[in-house]
Amino acid sequence: MDPGRADLEAALARQPRVPLAHVPTPLHPLRRLSEALGREIWVKRDDMTGLAFGGNKTRQLEYLFADILASGADTVVAGAYTQSNWCRQMAAACARLGLSLHLILLHGQKGAKLQGNLLLDRLMGAEVEIVDLDTMEKLQPLIDQRADELRRRGREVYVVEPLGLRANVLGALGYVRACLELAEQIEASGTRFHHLYNCGANMQPAGLALGLEALRLPLHLVTVSPIRWSIPRGEDIARIANATAEHLGLSVRVTPHRVGATEDYIGPEYGVFTDAAREALFLCARLEGLILDPVYTAKAMAGLVDHIRKGLVREDERVIFLHSGGTPALFAYAEDLGLA
Numbered sequence: 001m002d003p004g005r006a007d008l009e010a011a012l013a014r015q016p017r018v019p020l021a022h023v024p025t026p027l028h029p030l031r032r033l034s035e036a037l038g039r040e041i042w043v044k045r046d047d048m049t050g051l052a053f054g055g056n057k058t059r060q061l062e063y064l065f066a067d068i069l070a071s072g073a074d075t076v077v078a079g080a081y082t083q084s085n086w087c088r089q090m091a092a093a094c095a096r097l098g099l100s101l102h103l104i105l106l107h108g109q110k111g112a113k114l115q116g117n118l119l120l121d122r123l124m125g126a127e128v129e130i131v132d133l134d135t136m137e138k139l140q141p142l143i144d145q146r147a148d149e150l151r152r153r154g155r156e157v158y159v160v161e162p163l164g165l166r167a168n169v170l171g172a173l174g175y176v177r178a179c180l181e182l183a184e185q186i187e188a189s190g191t192r193f194h195h196l197y198n199c200g201a202n203m204q205p206a207g208l209a210l211g212l213e214a215l216r217l218p219l220h221l222v223t224v225s226p227i228r229w230s231i232p233r234g235e236d237i238a239r240i241a242n243a244t245a246e247h248l249g250l251s252v253r254v255t256p257h258r259v260g261a262t263e264d265y266i267g268p269e270y271g272v273f274t275d276a277a278r279e280a281l282f283l284c285a286r287l288e289g290l291i292l293d294p295v296y297t298a299k300a301m302a303g304l305v306d307h308i309r310k311g312l313v314r315e316d317e318r319v320i321f322l323h324s325g326g327t328p329a330l331f332a333y334a335e336d337l338g339l340a
């Protein structure tokens with residue numbers, strides 16, 4: 001076995017993990033989409049990880065919930081947007097593991113209407129408060145305040161900091177591990193791939209960049225960002241990847257360049273559907289019966305379509321598209337699809 005792979009497997013085996021995901025997720029070709037775009041495209045189906053409609057968060061939460069359980073907590077406090085997939089999958093993990101969950105959610109584009117992910121959060125028993133802040137970067141003090149109140153009521157609380165390095169590193173481990181799975185599937189497919197496209201904001205591309213680098217997999221990573229934050233994504237993601245490498249005791253390091261981040265497909269702002277994302281979502285639905293989500297994966301596919309049209313993916317190159325899930329949010333975007 002390659003020494004990089006053996007080191008990585010050994011380092012991951014030392015990390016506490018609560019199994020939550022149905023893995024390996026399939027890797028399969030998208031024949032009609034490939035024909036339409038003139039490039040061979042395969043999809044890695046992380047929308048099928050299984051926890052309350054699946055998605056990339058399941059792999060990430062396996063390591064985070066190991067930390068939560070080890071802390072002795074009976075209550076988790078976390079937050080993001082009302083249509084957050086992270087919070088929906090956290091609600092599912094809390095339900096499965098018998099923990100209570102308090103969510104402080106930003107109103108965002110889709111607000112308080114009980115639909116999509118917010119509906120599922122409530123269905124799975126999360127206590128939800130919706131607040132009207134303009135960015136997730138301002139959420140932390142409200143989460144800390146709620147945690148203090150709960151502690152005063154005798155709860156053992158674990159705070160998941162929305163942009164905290166610990167949560168990001170633990171989450172990134174899920175995608176370092178996914179790289180081992182992907183490497184095996186690539187080998188088994190007997191096919192040479194050139195590019196890996198993903199929609200990533202922090203943990204997922206950090207784990208992917210580190211995993212690819214540690215395994216020396218010659219895949220060019222492209223990270224389509226769904227969001228603009230104060231720190232440019234490439235820099236921040238490399239910082240998380242390198243903190244994850246340190247956490248694992250690996251000597252390998254990731255540069256911002258390796259992350260391949262682009263902020264070109266966000267559109268006006270996070271959570272706002274774009275024309276390019278709409279085209280991508282319809283292409284996959286109508287050519288493949290493959291359902292993307294409007295906030296993340298449709299924007300990543302819009303990036304891939306545009307890169308193909310611009311010749312950034314050459315005719316003789318093959319692509320893996322990581323479907324990171326998020327599909328429950330689609331039901332909150334019914335009116336944006338233009339079908340009515």
Ligand SMILES: Cc1ncc(COP(=O)(O)O)c(C=O)c1O
Pocket residue numbers: 055056084085086171199200201202203204205293296297324325326327
């Ligand atoms: C469907 C989907 N894809 C991609 C991402 C980005 O993942 P990360 O924040 O781990 O980079 C998210 C994050 O919420 C998501 O829900």
